[in-house]
Amino acid sequence: xxxxxxxxxxxxxxxxxILLLSFVLLYQRRLDAVINAFAVQGGLLAAAAAWQAxxxxxxxxxxxxxxAFGAKALLIPLALRLLLRRxxxxxxxxxxxxxxxxLLAAAAxxxxxxxxxxPVTAGQAQALTRENLALALSVVLLGMLMxxxxxxxxxxxxxxxxLENGLVLAAIGVQGMPLxxxxxxxxxxxxxALVAGIVVFLLRDRMATLDxxxxxxxxxxxxx
Amino acid sequence: xxxxxPLPWLIVFLPWAGAVVLALLAPGGRWPPLVxxxxxxxxAALALGLLAAPEGVQGWTRVxxxxxxxxxxxxxxxxxxxxxxxxxxxxxxFDGLRARAYHAAFQIFMGAQFLALLSDNLGVMWVAIEIxxxxxxxxxxxxxxxxxIEAAWKFFVLCxxxxxxxxxxxxxxYLAAQxxxxxxxxxxxxxxxxxxxxxxxxxxxxxxxxxLMVGYGTKAGLVPLHGWLPDAEAEGPLPISAVLSGLxxxxxxxxxxxxxxxxxxxxxxLEPGPLLLGFGLASLLLASLALWRRRDARRLFAWxxxxxxxxxxxxxxxxxxxxxxxxxxxHSLVKSAVxxxxxxxxxxxxxxxISDIGGLAGSHPALGWGLALGIAGLxxxxxxxxxxxxxxxxxxAAAAQPWLLLPLGLGLLLAGAALVRVMQSLCLGPATxxxxxxxAFARPGGLWWASGPVWALLALSVLLGFAxxxxxxxxxxxxxRLLG
Numbered sequence: 001x002x003x004x005x006x007x008x009x010x011x012x013x014x015x016x017x018i019l020l021l022s023f024v025l026l027y028q029r030r031l032d033a034v035i036n037a038f039a040v041q042g043g044l045l046a047a048a049a050a051w052q053a054x055x056x057x058x059x060x061x062x063x064x065x066x067x068a069f070g071a072k073a074l075l076i077p078l079a080l081r082l083l084l085r086r087x088x089x090x091x092x093x094x095x096x097x098x099x100x101x102x103l104l105a106a107a108a109x110x111x112x113x114x115x116x117x118x119p120v121t122a123g124q125a126q127a128l129t130r131e132n133l134a135l136a137l138s139v140v141l142l143g144m145l146m147x148x149x150x151x152x153x154x155x156x157x158x159x160x161x162x163l164e165n166g167l168v169l170a171a172i173g174v175q176g177m178p179l180x181x182x183x184x185x186x187x188x189x190x191x192x193a194l195v196a197g198i199v200v201f202l203l204r205d206r207m208a209t210l211d212x213x214x215x216x217x218x219x220x221x222x223x224x
Numbered sequence: 225x226x227x228x229x230p231l232p233w234l235i236v237f238l239p240w241a242g243a244v245v246l247a248l249l250a251p252g253g254r255w256p257p258l259v260x261x262x263x264x265x266x267x268a269a270l271a272l273g274l275l276a277a278p279e280g281v282q283g284w285t286r287v288x289x290x291x292x293x294x295x296x297x298x299x300x301x302x303x304x305x306x307x308x309x310x311x312x313x314x315x316x317x318f319d320g321l322r323a324r325a326y327h328a329a330f331q332i333f334m335g336a337q338f339l340a341l342l343s344d345n346l347g348v349m350w351v352a353i354e355i356x357x358x359x360x361x362x363x364x365x366x367x368x369x370x371x372x373i374e375a376a377w378k379f380f381v382l383c384x385x386x387x388x389x390x391x392x393x394x395x396x397x398y399l400a401a402q403x404x405x406x407x408x409x410x411x412x413x414x415x416x417x418x419x420x421x422x423x424x425x426x427x428x429x430x431x432x433x434x435x436l437m438v439g440y441g442t443k444a445g446l447v448p449l450h451g452w453l454p455d456a457e458a459e460g461p462l463p464i465s466a467v468l469s470g471l472x473x474x475x476x477x478x479x480x481x482x483x484x485x486x487x488x489x490x491x492x493x494l495e496p497g498p499l500l501l502g503f504g505l506a507s508l509l510l511a512s513l514a515l516w517r518r519r520d521a522r523r524l525f526a527w528x529x530x531x532x533x534x535x536x537x538x539x540x541x542x543x544x545x546x547x548x549x550x551x552x553x554x555h556s557l558v559k560s561a562v563x564x565x566x567x568x569x570x571x572x573x574x575x576x577x578i579s580d581i582g583g584l585a586g587s588h589p590a591l592g593w594g595l596a597l598g599i600a601g602l603x604x605x606x607x608x609x610x611x612x613x614x615x616x617x618x619x620x621a622a623a624a625q626p627w628l629l630l631p632l633g634l635g636l637l638l639a640g641a642a643l644v645r646v647m648q649s650l651c652l653g654p655a656t657x658x659x660x661x662x663x664a665f666a667r668p669g670g671l672w673w674a675s676g677p678v679w680a681l682l683a684l685s686v687l688l689g690f691a692x693x694x695x696x697x698x699x700x701x702x703x704x705r706l707l708g
Contacts (some may be wrong), residue, residue: 120427121399129399140392144385156381163388170395176407177398179347186351187391193358194384201373 007055008128011173014048015135018169019110022142022162026102029093031154035080038158042072045165052172060181061172068168071188076161076195080154083199097149105149106142113137132173139166157198164191231277232285232342235270235295239263239302239335247328251320257310260327264299264306267334271299279702281415286344289702290481290549294341294474297553300684301470301560302334304677308564309463311673315571315664316461318366326366326461333359333467340475346394347412349479350387353443356475357383360468364460375459379452383443390439390479396432397486400424417486426492433496436483437503443476446537447507450530457526458576462567465522469529469563470556477533477552481540485707501541505628507534508635515642521566521578524646528602529559531639532610535617538632544620545704547613554609554685558601561681565595568674569650574659578646583655591671594678596651601685603640603647608682609689 021041028034046069053061097105117134143163147156168184171177242263249256274295277287309330318326336359339352357380365376398411404420405411421429442449457465484496511531518524532555539548568591569584570576584592601608614636621628665671 116431120431121425122427133396133399137392140388147381147385153377160381160384160388163385167388167391167395170392174395174399174402176402176411177395178407178409178411179345183347183350183391183394186354187388190354190358190384190387193361194380197361197377197380201377 010051011048011055011128012131014044014051015132015169015173017044018048018165019135019138019142022139022146022166023103023106025158025162026106026142026146026149027099029099031084031093031152032081034093034155034158035077035084038162039073039077041162041165042068042076045168046073048169049172056175058180063181064168064172064184067185067188071192072161072165076192079195079199080158083202084154087202093155094151095149096151102145102149106145109141109145110138113141126175129173129175133170136166136170136173139163139169142166153198153202157194160194161191164188230282231270231274232282232287232338235267235274235299236335236339236342238267238270239331239338242267243328243331243335246331247324249324251318251323256323256327257306257313260330261303261306261310263331264303264334267338268299268303271295271302271338275699281344281413284345284348284409285342286415287342288706289699289704290478290706291341293549293553293696293699293703294478295338297474297556298334298337298341298471301466301556301681304560304564304681305463305466306330308466308567308674308677309461311665311667312462312567312571314666315661316367317663322366322368325362329359329362329366330464330467333363333472337467337471337475341478344414345409345412346397346414346417346482349482350391350394353390353440353475353479354387356472357387357443360456360460360464360472363464364456364468366461367459369459372459375452375455379456382449382452386439386442386449388439389435389442393432393435393437393439393483396428396435397483400428400432414482414486418489421486421489422491424490424493426490426494429487429490430494433483433487433494433499437480437496437499440476440479440483441503444473444480444537445476445507445530445533446503447510447530447534450507453530454523454526457529457563458520458522462563462570465526465567466560466563469526470560473529473533474552474556477536477540480537481707484540488708497541497543499541500537504534504537504539504541505631505635507531507537508639509631512635512639512642515639515646518646519578521570521576521581521646521650522563524578525559525562525566525602528639528643529555531635532559532602534635535614538628539613539617539620540707542617542620542624542628543708544617544624545707546700547616547620549700549703550609550688551613551617554601554613554688557681557685557688558598558608558610561678561685562595562598562602564674564678564681565591565598566650568665568671568678569595571661571664572658572671573656574661578649580656581650583651583653585651587655587658588671588675590675591678592651594675594682596647597682598678599643599647599650601682603643604636605640607690608685610685612689 024037046065049061049065114134121130140163143159146159171180279288336352336356343349361376361380410416445453487493487496507530511527514527536548536551569581573581604614
């Protein structure tokens with residue numbers, strides 16, 4: 001399958017869309033917009049998984065698509081929105097690295113991902129696999145960047161969630177990957193636990209400021 | 225019969241079944257700790273039985289020289305921890321829900337770390353490490369104090385990123401092998417991947433190893449990915465530090481070693497040894513300095529775990545696999561003993577600050593001398609097995625890379641001196657007043673429930689170092705052959 005065939009083009013388009021959404025996540029200044037962008041990314045991921053299920057005639061991937069849609073496009077965004085409303089506190093994104101520098105760093109990371117993946121996979125015949133992997137690695141790196149560049153606990157969790165979107169994108173793109181449904185479901189369970197964790201902790205008002213920069217205060221290493 | 229007997233799965237599912245029972249059992253009273261001890265004793269018996277099982281692959285699991293010793297060790301440490309937990313759980317003052325969550329999470333963790341060691345399928349191994357992570361986050365957070373929640377959160381987020389990267393590495397590993405192994409389960413089987421590794425694409429293999437090293441290395445507490453470890457070990461319930469330090473770190477390092485054994489076969493791929501060596505040296509040197517500045521006793525011993533994981537990583541990086549395996553096992557035994565000792569002391573003194581604990585050997589001889597010997601063992605003094613493994617490591621380093629002796633010796637000396645200093649202040653010297661936590665050691669037998677496991681583990685560590693049975697040494701030799 002190469003450039004120009006419908007199967008390739010649509011898979012490429014969806015992968016590219018997911019990466020684009022990673023950029024969108026980085027330049028939002030309001031938390032509810034970040035959550036919206038994440039929901040769209042989850043929807044695109046579900047579409048990509050369904051498309052790969054069709055391409056590879058792998059019915060199991062439809063399950064992955066369904067789970068991704070239910071959890072990432074609906075459930076998690078809904079839970080995070082309810083949390084924001086319930087807390088009713090500042091909804092602006094607190095940045096450790098400004099928006100402009102974040103986007104520059106993001107562009108550099110995408111370049112890095114492409115430069116790393118394309119040469120090492122040169123022996124692979126499947127062009128789709130290679131480009132899919134480059135896209136997935138970019139999404140993973142951008143997710144990590146978001147975790148570093150944002151100080152708010154909710155933004156950091158969304159960074160980790162979008163990082164995991166990159167993983168699923170990689171897994172579904174590798175043809176014949178064993179246990180792909182099980183692995184993506186297990187990863188999803190981890191993310192759901194993380195979201196449940198933040199909802200419970202925040203509602204119990206233990207981390208009232210949401211600012212993870214303050215995490216270091218509990219080190220038990222005060223003066224003797 | 226022997227071919228179909230699913231011993232590995234029994235070892236995994238027995239604790240999980242125990243977890244279900246413990247979650248359903250009415251909290252309070254003496255039953256939950258007793259059931260916990262019973263399940264752990266049965267698991268330990270099965271785990272020791274695995275030593276007699278023949279080497280081989282069964283479906284998703286495998287039995288070999290790498291996991292047999294470590295699973296047996298896991299069973300023993302699990303049992304010792306359950307006993308210590310029964311002695312100290314009352315003073316933790318859990319309410320009903322927390323007591324259930326604590327006991328169930330402990331058994332889920334035990335089953336998951338057994339599965340991580342026993343799995344042949346790298347996907348299954350990843351899922352097992354994920355389950356172990358979730359269970360340990362729950363255990364760290366169980367007290368619900370702000371410090372515990374923040375420690376658990378840090379643990380969750382850092383290890384979440386770590387295992388996400390490890391999954392990416394696992395996918396890449398399959399991608400490298402895909403043209404050779406085709407579709408289906410064998411694509412993630414360790415045995416199958418080792419057979420085809422020399423013909424895989426070296427570029428993808430190298431990339432996969434970098435992700436697996438960083439991902440699982442985070443869980444193994446290697447510098448610079450260690451940030452979660454001191455907080456998680458200091459803020460969870462007392463017995464948890466022993467299994468986090470003694471078992472979780474081992475399972476994660478074994479995952480790195482399995483990846484290394486695949487990638488190392490391919491001559492064109494990145495050499496995994498030097499990378500592991502670098503992480504190990506960084507861990508050793510940073511930890512040996514950090515040990516001097518700790519005021520919290522449990523954080524101090526968490527840093528000492530970082531040091532010892534670093535030493536093991538150096539041994540494996542140099543190819544001294546027997547020394548590395550011995551070091552992993554010796555560290556688990558001695559470190560668990562020390563965490564039991566310091567946990568009991570913390571309950572007796574009502575504080576885990578080093579300055580509040582002193583003169584234990586005078587006031588509580590059995591506990592104090594056990595702790596003192598354990599800390600001396602961590603500092604690398606004989607007659608414990610860490611002395612033997614460190615000696616073998618230094619000899620191997622001198623033979624392979626003489627320049628390594630300088631950083632290695634410096635790290636060992638600095639860390640050893642820091643530990644001896646702490647040992648003097650904790651165990652010798654003037655005694656600090658007791659201020660026991662309410663309910664501490666109220667059972668008949670009192671403190672012996674804590675000092676008993678300490679002495680038992682120390683005795684095992686001496687055996688491991690100086691009276692190793694020939695068949696066990698042969699097992700370690702097998703491990704070295706497999707990992708080489």
